Ligand SMILES: Nc1ncnc2c1ncn2[C@@H]1O[C@H](COP(=O)(O)OP(=O)(O)OP(=O)(O)O)[C@@H](O)[C@H]1O
């Protein structure tokens with residue numbers, strides 16, 4: 781399965797979503813996390829803060845490997861296509877893509893990886909992320925016009941569906957909302973950037989394993 785975490789806005793929870801989806805998928809099958817952001821946040825989560833080894837698949841465990849796309853200039857469209865197409869040929873059951881908020885590269889990634897599932901995180905207090913939804917949805921619409929049929933889900937992080945809906949453009953594809961991810965900057969920040977631990981290992985957040993699992997396997 782190919783899973784893409786995307787929003788054309790920074791700081792809305794793409795990497796947090798990608799890391800936890802990778803955690804779920806690597807419990808199920810051989811999974812590669814592809815970090816397409818030069819900040820390499822999700823990649824370095826799995827390397828516990830280490831810097832990238834460019835162009836290499838790094839094996840974290842039997843069923844979990846990571847790679848970055850960061851060696852590429854974001855303007856090098858052809859190089860990015862080649863890189864993505866190579867990754868598509870690697871022998872992994874599941875690919876999870878974290879993306880850059882740079883709209884130009886992100887729009888290209890949407891069209892080139894042919895995702896089965898697109899997760900679009902939106903975080904509370906981030907108007908910019910809501911406003912970018914229009915462009916994200918329009919890019920998905922363009923992808924669907926090419927004959928693909930990905931499942932599209934919005935991941936609401938500390939924000940209710942009613943606050944998101946007015947920002948969505950009219951589209952012909954169907955989409956849904958995942959269960960709510962609670963707003964807790966301190967615990968999520970520690971988990972992602974200090975402890976390099978999944979959020980469901982923290983007291984009170986165990987239920988979030990099921991929430992992330994259901995993003996892929998729930999309706
Ligand atoms: N549930 C949450 N509640 C509060 N803050 C959160 C939550 N999830 C993530 N954050 C915080 O939001 C910030 C952005 O998260 P994250 O790095 O996942 O977003 P991103 O979209 O990948 O950002 P970037 O575009 O910079 O790569 C981080 O500081 C993170 O700790």
Ligand SMILES: [Mg+2]
Nearest residue numbers: 794795817821
């Ligand atoms: Mg990120």
